[in-house]
Amino acid sequence: MLYCLLAFILGLMVGSFLNVCIYRIPKGESIVWPPSHCPECGGRIEPYDNIPVLSYLILRGKCRNCGERISLRYPLVELLTGILTLGVVCKFGLSFDSLYFLILVYYLIIVSFIDLETMEVPVKLSYFALNFGLFLSFLSKSQTFKEAVFGASFGAGVILFIIETYYVLTGKEGMGYGDANIMAVVGAFLGWKKVLLTLFSASFIGALVGIFLIILNKRSKELPVPFGPFLAIGALISLFFGDEIINFYLRGTGL
CATH class of the missing domain: 1.20.120 (Four Helix Bundle (Hemerythrin (Met), subunit A))
Incomplete structure (x- = not known):
């Protein structure tokens, strides 16, 4: 169904935000500012490089600015969040x-x-x-x-x-x-x-x-x-x- 697909996409997007929380909360940093940036070089991640899962695959798991490896945790959290969001919506409906x-x-x-x-x-x-x-x-x-x-x-x-x-x-x-x-x-x-x-x-x-x-x-x-x-x-x-x-x-x- 359409709402299941939308739920999965929404979950992927939320997963991207959860990655920010996972990285910043232990450091005591704000989860809303500054915008997403590479943890290695500090370079800002542009919106077209911040598409859940897809950007990781296109960039082959590397930062566009410095070429450092991006942790596999990022796409995994996005996929997991997407799948679980889909599961919850399928079980409990809208x-x-x-x-x-x-x-x-x-x-x-x-x-x-x-x-x-x-x-x-x-x-x-x-x-x-x-x-x-x-x-x-x-x-x-x-x-x-x-x-x-x-x-x-x-x-x-x-x-x-x-x-x-x-x-x-x-x-x-x-x-x-x-x-x-x-x-x-x-x-x-x-x-x-x-x-x-x-x-x-x-x-x-x-x-x-x-x-x-x-x-x-x-x-x-x-x-x-x-x-x-x-x-x-x-x-x-x-x-x-x-x-x-x-x-x-x-x-x-x-x-």
Whole structure:
């Protein structure tokens, strides 16, 4: 359908802006000024060189001004954002809930890539996303304000309990407090049931990836692994397939 194509194109354009956020937020820079520029030479990127994905291919992944390599992260984020935008619009249609859940999706993309690069989760961004999740729930058909508040509290509380319990038992820090911020946002948008599904999915996928990297000798058991991207994957699984997974589980257990 036409609106699906438009959703994908819109997602590509939003992805270009998310790249700006991923690069600038950890540096404490404005996400609106100055205009897009090469991180190496500082040369301004003209509009015709800033077309999502296409410009990267035309320029063969290099800056037109200085010839330095452009990170593959840029087209990947644009494509990912386009695909996920398309997925949300196809699932929820042309509705307020599509806009509501796209806020969550875009937040997850930003924090995932920032966490991968810096091992940190931006607090202010999480705070703004949390408030969007809480107060826009009044207009959502999928989530009530009461469910959003309880989901946010439950999401953060579970992670904080895990952090403190792990520290008491081992004397070491495990998950970071930024993960609690992520789960507060996830809970606000998706509710407490999908908080549990998100944590289960994230832990399962994270364990598989960790084992795989250890087998390949790519990572020591002692080196920290950013858990934010796995929480994001778990949240996306909950968003797109959560109702079906939970209903399947409840039917299987007879609850």
